[in-house]
Amino acid sequence: QVQLVESGGGLVQAGGSLRLSCAASARTFRTNAMGWFRQAPEKEREFVAVIWWSGGNTYYTDPVKGRFTISRDNAKNTVYLQMNSLKPEDTAVYYCASTVRVKAGMYRTDDMDYWGKGTPVTVSS
Numbered sequence: 001q002v003q004l005v006e007s008g009g010g011l012v013q014a015g016g017s018l019r020l021s022c023a024a025s026a027r028t029f030r031t032n033a034m035g036w037f038r039q040a041p042e043k044e045r046e047f048v049a050v051i052w053w054s055g056g057n058t059y060y061t062d063p064v065k066g067r068f069t070i071s072r073d074n075a076k077n078t079v080y081l082q083m084n085s086l087k088p089e090d091t092a093v094y095y096c097a098s099t100v101r102v103k104a105g106m107y108r109t110d111d112m113d114y115w116g117k118g119t120p121v122t123v124s125s
Contacts, residue, residue: 002031002114004096009119012086016123020081022096022116031098031114034079035107036070038092038121045095047106051079059105063089086123093118 003025012018022034035050049060049070058070069082079096097112 002098004098004114004116006094006096006116006119009094009121011122011124014086014088014123014125016086017082017084018086018121020083020094020096020119020121022079022081024077024079024098031100032102033099033107034070034072035097035099035112036079036081037095037097037109037112038090039095039118040089040092043092045109047108048094049081050107052102057102057104059107061106083121086121088123088125091121091123093120 005023006020008018008020033050033052036048037045038048039045047061048064049068051058051070051072067085071080095118096116098114099112101111
């Protein structure tokens with residue numbers, strides 16, 4: 001089983017930056033992609049970004065394109081989410097997730113196999 005631990009969340013002013021990290025306990029053949037999702041209060045969990053371990057393909061939801069960057073360090077089994085130009089509407093709990101599935105485009109929550117416990121991000125106006 002893959003265990004995922006997120007870190008890096010916090011409080012930041014609008015226009016600021018944060019970098020989230022997700023450390024995986026082990027990378028097995030059953031994990032081919034890593035993603036970030038977020039869930040704002042009283043809203044459904046939504047896709048943010050995904051990266052393939054092999055090849056490094058990345059996909060983003062439209063609201064974060066040009067502001068967020070997902071990256072990976074294969075040697076450390078760690079995925080990052082660099083978030084720049086943050087807006088109050090980015091406020092949410094951010095979850096890391098892994099999956100065996102590789103596909104172009106956005107992922108659904110039920111595409112993912114393992115989840116972290118989340119790290120909160122609050123952007124003040």
